[in-house]
Amino acid sequence: MKLGFLSIDIGTILFSWINLMILFFALKHFLFKPVQKILSERQEAVDKSLKDAEDARERAEAAETAYTEKLQQTKEESAEMLRKATRKAQLRSEEIIADAKSEAAAILQANRDELEREKHRAESQLRSEVSGLAVMVAEKVMEREINQADHERLIDEFIDSVGDVQ
Template identity: 40%
Template sequence: MLGLVEFGWTFVFQIVNFLILYFVLKKYLFKPITGYMSNRTEKIENAFKDAENKTKEANELYEEYKLKLENIKEERNNIIKEATRRAEERSDEIIKVAEEDAKKLVERATQDIEREKQKAVNELKDQLSSLAIITASKVIEKEIDQQTHQQLIQKFIDEVGEVTWQN
C-alpha cells in the first residue's frame, strides 16, 4: 500500500463503473435537466421580450391616445368657437330685425299721427267755416252777393287757421 489509492483491478473497475455511471446519468439525467433548464431559460427570456413588447405597445397606445385627446380638445374648442360665432351672428340678426321693426312701427305711428292731425285740421276748418257762416249771417243781416260772401268766409278761415296753428 503506497497511499490511499492502490492501482489494481479494483481501481480499474471503479473507474469503469464511474464512467458507465457518468454516461448513464448524462444521458438520462443531465440531458433532460439541461434541456429543461434551457427551455425554462428560453421561456423566461421570451416572457421578458413579450413584456418589453407589451410595454412598447402600451407606450405607443398611450402616446396615440394622448394625441387623440389633444385633437378632441382642439375639436371641442373649434366647435365652441363656431357655436359662439353662430350665436353672435343670430343675435346680430335678431337685433337688426328688431331695429327694422321698430323703425317701421315709428314710421307708421308718425304717418298715423300726421293723418290724424290733418283730419283734425280739416274738421276744425269745417267747423270754423260753419261757425263763420252762422256768425256772418247773424252779424250781417243785409244781403251780400255770393262772391263777397265767399271772400269773407275764406278770409276768416285763413286768419283763424293761421293764429290757431301757430300757437
C-alpha cells in the first residue's frame, strides 16, 4: 500500500518529530558539546598565551627603561669623572710648570751666587798675585827693599784706583 503523493500522514509526522528531536539531541551531544568544549579550551589557551606575551612585553619595556636610565646615569658619571680628571690634570700640570719655573729660578740664582763667589775669589787671588808681582816689579824698579806692609798698602791703593776707573 502506498500513501498519496501529497498526503499528510499523522504517523509520519509523529515519527518524524521524534526523529528530529533525537537527531537534535544527538547533534548537540556528539558534535556541538565536544567541539565547543575544545574550541573554548583553545580560546582559553590563546588568551593565556596572549596575556603572557603582554606581560613579557611589559617586563621587557620596564627593563629597557631601567637600562636606558642606568646607561644615561653612567654616561653622566663618566663625563663628570672625565671633567674632574681633566681639571685635576690641568691643575697638576700648572703646578708642575710652576715648580719647574721656581726650581729653574732657584738654580739660576744659585749659579749666579756661585759665579759671584767665583768672581770674588778670582778677584782676591788676582789681587794677591798682582800684589806679589807688583812688589817684585817695585823691588826691581826701586832697587830697594820695602817692607811687606808698605807694599800691600801701595798695591791696594793701586787696585782701588784701578777699580774706581773700572
